[in-house]
Amino acid sequence: MKAVIIRGYGSTDVLQYEDWMQPQIKPDQILVKVHASSVNPADWKIRKGMLSVLTGRNFPLILGFDVAGEVVSVGSQVTRFKAGDAIYGSTSFPGGAYAEFAAIPENLAAPKPANLSYEExxxxxxxALTALQALRDLGNIQAGQTVLINGAAGGVGIFAVQIAKALETEVTGVCSTKNLDFVKSLGADSVVDYTQQDFTTESTKYDIIFDTVAKRAFSTCREVLKPNGIYVTTLPTPEVLIQGLLTMFLPGQKAKLVVERPNSQDLIYLKDLIEAGKIRAVIDRTFSLQELAAAHAYSESERAVGKIAIAIN
Structure with a gap:
C-alpha cells in the first residue's frame, strides 16, 4: 500500500510518501480501505516532536487519527462489522490513518453517517468527539444555559457550536471578522469579533466557556463565568493543570482540560445528530495523500475555516 511515513520529528519535510506494508489486524480490529482522513493539530504536533513525551522515538510512524472507509476484513472477535461496511472512526494513538489501509479497533469505529461523503x-x-466530550462530559451542559465557544470557526469550534445548539443552549461564537456570518450559519445566537471586542471584558456571563483554540486563560475568563461556571480548554498549560486541581476541590467555578477519548458509542451519537441534520461537516480544503505536507502546513497556518480533508482512495 501507499502511506506517508515519518522516520524522525521535524518540519513537513519528514513526511515521506512511499510504499509500505499493509497492516495485520488483531482479533479485535477491522482492516479498513481508507477513502479519506483529515488533519488535526495533534497530527502536526506529533510530527514536530511536541508530544514526544507521549510518542517517544518509536520510528517509523504513520500519523493521522481520523478514518472513513470500507471494511475489508474483520478480526475473529469482531461482531459489529463485516466486509463491505462503510465506517468512520479513529485509529489508536499515535495514528495510522495516512495510508491506503488502516487497522482500527472495533470499539473506535461506527457506521458512517449516510448523508456524508467519505471526505466529510x-x-x-x-x-467532534473533542467538542462533545468537552461540553457534555466536562461542561455538564444543560438546556437553556449560556455557552461561549472561543475559536468557533476552527476544526473543533464548528462542531462545538453545533453540538451546543443541538443541546438547546444559547451559544456565542468568538471568531474573526471574516467568519462572523459563517459562525452564525452554524447556529450561533450571537457572535463576537475578537479583532474588535474582548469577550472577557463584556458584561455577559456564561455557564460554560469552551476555549477550543487555547488562546484565553482561565484567569482571564473568570470575570465572565457565572459563579458555578465551567471553563474547558484543549491545551494542558501549567495554569490550567494547577487551576484544575485547585477548583476540583473548591466550590464555585471550575477549570477543566479535555482529552478526547475515541469510542464507538459517541461516534454513533454524533452519527444520529448528523443524520438528523443537526450537525454538518465543513471542509475548508481537500488535499490528496501525496499533498499531505501542504495540508499540514495549511493547518499550522491557523487559517483554515472548518476542517482539512485528505482524499486517499
Whole structure:
C-alpha cells in the first residue's frame, strides 16, 4: 500500500510518501480501505516532536487519527462489522490513518453517517468527539444555559457550536471578522469579533466557556463565568493543570482540560445528530495523500475555516 511515513520529528519535510506494508489486524480490529482522513493539530504536533513525551522515538510512524472507509476484513472477535461496511472512526494513538489501509479497533469505529461523503465523514471523529466530550462530559451542559465557544470557526469550534445548539443552549461564537456570518450559519445566537471586542471584558456571563483554540486563560475568563461556571480548554498549560486541581476541590467555578477519548458509542451519537441534520461537516480544503505536507502546513497556518480533508482512495 501507499502511506506517508515519518522516520524522525521535524518540519513537513519528514513526511515521506512511499510504499509500505499493509497492516495485520488483531482479533479485535477491522482492516479498513481508507477513502479519506483529515488533519488535526495533534497530527502536526506529533510530527514536530511536541508530544514526544507521549510518542517517544518509536520510528517509523504513520500519523493521522481520523478514518472513513470500507471494511475489508474483520478480526475473529469482531461482531459489529463485516466486509463491505462503510465506517468512520479513529485509529489508536499515535495514528495510522495516512495510508491506503488502516487497522482500527472495533470499539473506535461506527457506521458512517449516510448523508456524508467519505471526505466529510473523515473530518468528524477527533474534532467532534473533542467538542462533545468537552461540553457534555466536562461542561455538564444543560438546556437553556449560556455557552461561549472561543475559536468557533476552527476544526473543533464548528462542531462545538453545533453540538451546543443541538443541546438547546444559547451559544456565542468568538471568531474573526471574516467568519462572523459563517459562525452564525452554524447556529450561533450571537457572535463576537475578537479583532474588535474582548469577550472577557463584556458584561455577559456564561455557564460554560469552551476555549477550543487555547488562546484565553482561565484567569482571564473568570470575570465572565457565572459563579458555578465551567471553563474547558484543549491545551494542558501549567495554569490550567494547577487551576484544575485547585477548583476540583473548591466550590464555585471550575477549570477543566479535555482529552478526547475515541469510542464507538459517541461516534454513533454524533452519527444520529448528523443524520438528523443537526450537525454538518465543513471542509475548508481537500488535499490528496501525496499533498499531505501542504495540508499540514495549511493547518499550522491557523487559517483554515472548518476542517482539512485528505482524499486517499
Amino acid at each position: 465523514a473523515a473530518t468528524v471523529p477527533l474534532a
